[in-house]
Amino acid sequence: MKALFVKYKSVIKFILTFLLVYTVLSVGYKLYLQFSDGSKFYPDYFTHLVAVQTENVLNNLGYPTQVLPHPDEPSMKVLLNGKYLARIIEGCNGFSVIILFISFVVAFSGKLKTTLFYILSGSVLLYVVNLLRIVVLTIGLYYYPEYKDVLHAVVFPGIIYGMVFLLWVFWVNRFSKLNKKDA
Known part of the structure; x- marks a missing residue:
């Protein structure tokens, strides 16, 4: 052995x-x-940061994007041209x-x-x-x-x-x- x-x-x-x-x-x-209680950065700081940076990159590429907190789950909704396309969850960060x-x-x-x-x-x-x-x-x-x-x-x-x-x-x-x- x-x-x-x-x-x-x-x-x-x-x-x-x-x-x-x-x-x-x-x-x-x-x-x-x-x-991470999500009170300031929802749902947590890193997921929120990735969502905001995604929004910034898409907007800079000419795609009108908005990222909003999802009302029913701990995630961020991604809207491109007003159309809800995706959600960014903790696993996406x-x-x-x-x-x-x-x-x-x-x-x-x-x-x-x-x-x-x-x-x-x-x-x-x-x-x-x-x-x-x-x-x-x-x-x-x-x-x-x-x-x-x-x-x-x-x-x-x-x-x-x-x-x-x-x-x-x-x-x-x-x-x-x-x-x-x-x-």
């Missing part, structure tokens, strides 16, 4: 580190959501995806400074891609409402998770300690 632990030490370390970081960040985020990204990078950590910089820059990139994903999804729903299910359930999750995968591959191949050991 000891021989197996020695043989797969790096795999076990990766799994335990990933699970620890993921659990700590997820619990922290869950606590943030529990204590991208933080669960960023937590997943950070957990993987830490589990395959490299040098501390490089790891922190990659986490910060990768998180910002994921946030921006997620915001643009919502913008393009809203425009897509406006012009092609018949493809709502495919756009929301297949295409746009593929974009954000594809970006996470590419960032992971780049990290492992360029900066992680694992790559340095194999070189």
Whole structure:
């Protein structure tokens, strides 16, 4: 049994580190959501911020957009040209995806400074891609409402998770300690 632990030490370390970081960040985020009362920023600060930024980007692209609190559920309604097209819920703010990204990078950590910089820059990139994903999804729903299910359930999750995968591959191949050991 000891021989197996020695043989797969790096795999076990990766799994335990990933699970620890993921659990700590997820619990922290869950606590943030529990204590976010939505009185100032509805439904919570980050979801509200993504909704307002979506509205700003769409308006700047020439699509008259309004984002309003949903009266019946904790979400923000997106109206384009006065037509209710989508709602932005907590899951749309991208933080669960960023937590997943950070957990993987830490589990395959490299040098501390490089790891922190990659986490910060990768998180910002994921946030921006997620915001643009919502913008393009809203425009897509406006012009092609018949493809709502495919756009929301297949295409746009593929974009954000594809970006996470590419960032992971780049990290492992360029900066992680694992790559340095194999070189």
